[in-house]
Amino acid sequence: GAGVSQSPSNKVTEKGKDVELRCDPISGHTALYWYRQSLGQGLEFLIYFQGNSAPDKSGLPSDRFSAERTGGSVSTLTIQRTQQEDSAVYLCASSFSGRNSPLHFGNGTRLTVT
Amino acid sequence: QKEVEQNSGPLSVPEGAIASLNCTYSDRGSQSFFWYRQYSGKSPELIMFIYSNGDKEDGRFTAQLNKASQYVSLLIRDSQPSDSATYLCAVQNTGTASKLTFGTGTRLQVTL
Numbered sequence: 001g002a003g004v005s006q007s008p009s010n011k012v013t014e015k016g017k018d019v020e021l022r023c024d025p026i027s028g029h030t031a032l033y034w035y036r037q038s039l040g041q042g043l044e045f046l047i048y049f050q051g052n053s054a055p056d057k058s059g060l061p062s063d064r065f066s067a068e069r070t071g072g073s074v075s076t077l078t079i080q081r082t083q084q085e086d087s088a089v090y091l092c093a094s095s096f097s098g099r100n101s102p103l104h105f106g107n108g109t110r111l112t113v114t
Numbered sequence: 115q116k117e118v119e120q121n122s123g124p125l126s127v128p129e130g131a132i133a134s135l136n137c138t139y140s141d142r143g144s145q146s147f148f149w150y151r152q153y154s155g156k157s158p159e160l161i162m163f164i165y166s167n168g169d170k171e172d173g174r175f176t177a178q179l180n181k182a183s184q185y186v187s188l189l190i191r192d193s194q195p196s197d198s199a200t201y202l203c204a205v206q207n208t209g210t211a212s213k214l215t216f217g218t219g220t221r222l223q224v225t226l
Contacts, residue, residue, distance in 0.1 A: 033213065042202075045214075045215070048213050050212070055212075099212055100146050102148055102160045103148070103204075103214055105158050107156075
């Protein structure tokens with residue numbers, strides 16, 4: 001596709017349930033990033049992929065959060081046993097190479113944990 | 115000290131004026147600098163990037179970088195109401211990591 005695609009656009013889940021968020025990056029982009037943005041807050045880095053490997057996962061807030069990327073393309077962010085503080089917009093971005101290369105963001109997934 | 119600092123604003127400028135947005139960063143090894151615009155409820159969109167000291171112009175936008183002072187700015191000439199948004203500064207130290215570290219943004223209001 002022409003841009004970064006994320007699904008679902010909105011997700012409402014009950015506390016304690018698991019959720020999966022999907023990101024399809026721009027074709028040919030080797031680097032993929034996950035950020036999250038809470039209401040009125042800045043962007044919080046979660047994890048960075050180069051190809052299928054994740055050299056930087058320092059931003060994952062707890063072991064309830066995990067992510068994978070397959071085929072150097074699609075990535076899935078999984079949150080287990082969701083908590084209310086997980087409510088945020090989860091943004092995926094991709095870049096051509098990951099270094100000296102701008103990030104292009106998807107439209108995000110708005111996660112609400114009730 | 116935050117890694118990337120921006121004045122949260124709001125910065126209010128009249129239509130047609132120059133808006134000046136400023137950003138300072140703490141990591142002296144930062145090499146790449148980006149400005150993003152974010153409308154309320156939308157995702158960030160890239161405006162400009164700059165890697166070298168000095169000025170870089172693109173249409174109504176000029177990015178200015180001073181690595182010695184650890185300072186990067188964005189000038190918007192002939193400001194329009196459609197420029198009203200939050201502007202995010204982001205920096206990257208490609209020597210140690212590939213993540214972009216974002217400031218919390220400056221809200222710009224262009225008034226009629």
